[in-house]
Amino acid sequence: MRKLIWGVLAAAACLSTASFITTPVSAQGNEKVFKLGIVTFTSGPGAESFGTPGWNAANRLVQALNAGGQLPPPYDKIGFGGLKVEVSVIDESGGTTKQVQELRNAFDRDKFDAIIGYISSSNCLAAAPVAEEMKKLLILFDCGTPRIFEDRNYQYVFRNSSHATMDNVAIVRYLQKRKIKLETAAGINPDYAYGRDNWKDFIQSLQKVNPTTKTGSELWPKLGAGQYGTEISALLQTNPSIIHTSLWGGDLQAFILQAAPRGLFKGRQVAIMAGDHVLHPLGKRMPEGVIIGARGVGGPFAVKSALNDWLIANTQKNEPGVLPSQAHYRMTQSVLGLKSAVEKAMAANGNNKPTTEQIAAALRGLEWDTPSGKIKMALGNGHQAIQANAIGVTKWDGKLNRMIVTDVEVFAAECVNPPVGIKSEDWIAQGFPGAKCN
């Protein structure tokens, strides 16, 4: 037995030493390949609604790009400007210490040329300075907190999708535009920074456009609580005219399934900040007449275009009947942004594989077309994207046999995102100065 244990330990030591020696050799700066890492939840509560769809979207898009000519122009070139893209996934769960380790491993050991990733805001906050210190390209894709580019300037870190401010501002603009009753507003949000920030943005924006709105109950169920009986009772009792929620994934599904039979969706408006990702799993059990957003003009809001048709067809080829949702759209626009930047940098670099600095320079301030419309790197010195947002109301479509959205309002990017040089918090507090709405 003792020998066996020592044998196992020795074998483990040999294996890890072997991988020290072999990894750098096989991965050393291949000029014909672009190594892309995707960090997203492959385990834990975020995996089902955002992690796995995000990774699937990235993987399928990269396979299509490598095959070449499958996407409509300007994305019909093979891979990234002729470079084949090697894509692999890293699990985002395990906390910030693990993520910082993994990011260092990814750049230093596995020699990724760029990383796209992070759904959790705390992971985004922790990862950004690491990439900056190592002078490596990091593109954040789904996390919401505006703090990242408002608190600090970056050279190597980008976010190719909007931050969370517009998600709530757009809902408030929708309520105002559609003249929905706004006497009292209540909120049920998950008890962590994301939920708290969303509620704060929502209620402050709402009271800016309609100062007479009273704040009803603020409910903070734990992330992953699953049971919302007490919260639903509280909401029914106080009877607010509008209920705001930023619950997501399984939590949101459970909340809807428990609230609908008790009549919470009748006689008052419920606004779900990011709700498109539960439309497919809930199907007909999703109530009608609920205000939802999709953190961008994606999912059921996506406008018909060659690119969007391609995304839907490519998703349904693998998952029949599934309409791409938030994570698909935000991941697709992140990869396409990187592709555009790499190709722009290559053109300037005599068609050779560009350096990290050259790609970063090309991505700074870039604009590109995506299935979710035009993305502009407008904020944070050209490192933070803004995009248009859409809000609508759910309605069952018997012919399509799925939930669709009606009464849709699309808000221009400049209408729901703060302009350059002002923090999101201050922008809301000052009553949206400089917002350009049509």
Place this chain on the structure above:
Amino acid sequence: MSSPSVISFVAALTLVMLAVLGKVLPGWCVFLLVTAFAKGLAALGLVLIIRSGLLSFGQGLFYCAGGYGAGLLMLWGGVNDAMLLVLAGGFVSLVLGAVIAPLLAGYRSIFFATLTLALSMLAHGALTKADFLGGSDGLNLRPPSFLGFQPASSAEAVYSLYLFACVLVVACALACKVHFNSVRGLLSLAVRDNEIRVEYLGSSVKRVISENFTAAAFLGGIGGALNAIAVAHIDPELAFWTTSGEFVFVAILSGYLSVSAVFAASIMLEFIRSFSSQYFPNAWQMSLGIFMLASILFLPNGIGGLLQRRKKRLEGSKIA
């Protein structure tokens, strides 16, 4: 092997060897060692408690207190020096530990474990709600300086951090080694065996447990502060039960018989996690679980037990 001069010679030699090793290994590996050292320090504290027959499931509380202590001193106090920050982190946890210890010293077994767990989850809950501390998103820290030296490049920063961590680890390991072999340290093992007998011999069991707990808090604080400046980010996750569970894992894997085994176990765990998440991104948690099961089944006394058994065998063969 136990005379002070021999121990300090071994410590100095270890430090030199570690410093050379850090120059040879690639950057990612050196960073992995730093985080393993930080967790090892906290686990070493836990081993102190385990020696007296108790298991704390709340070592994360002190890890977190150390991290926030150091982090807030950097952000609010403008201190950038790694040594000052780590000592401050350790001090914050020490004070916290000294306050809690007398309350907990009266409890044993599962009650002790759950009370410590409850306290750490209390801290986690409070920090999650504290918006001015960044809530669950936490706060970012600046890169630290080392006794006035500000690293310029990423590689330099990682190596200086590593050297700094090595000094901390060797100093703490040395202190614990001396303590383990001292009368006071051996008393902990006596408490584990028979509390009544220890009381009859004229020592206070409660005091032994309080002292161990406070020392463990200090080590946890130092580990947490080291982790905070290495990762450059603090969040309430540091006090979550999974963090405490990790320290328990390391402590079980190492056993309570040897100091160096704690760091060996911590390094082993970090490497297994890193490689399993590289090779099995969908099943890395399962490989950790299998590894833990295997180590409990085949190494009930941990790596420390293995080392000691080998030492005894060698000594035995010499006599024969």
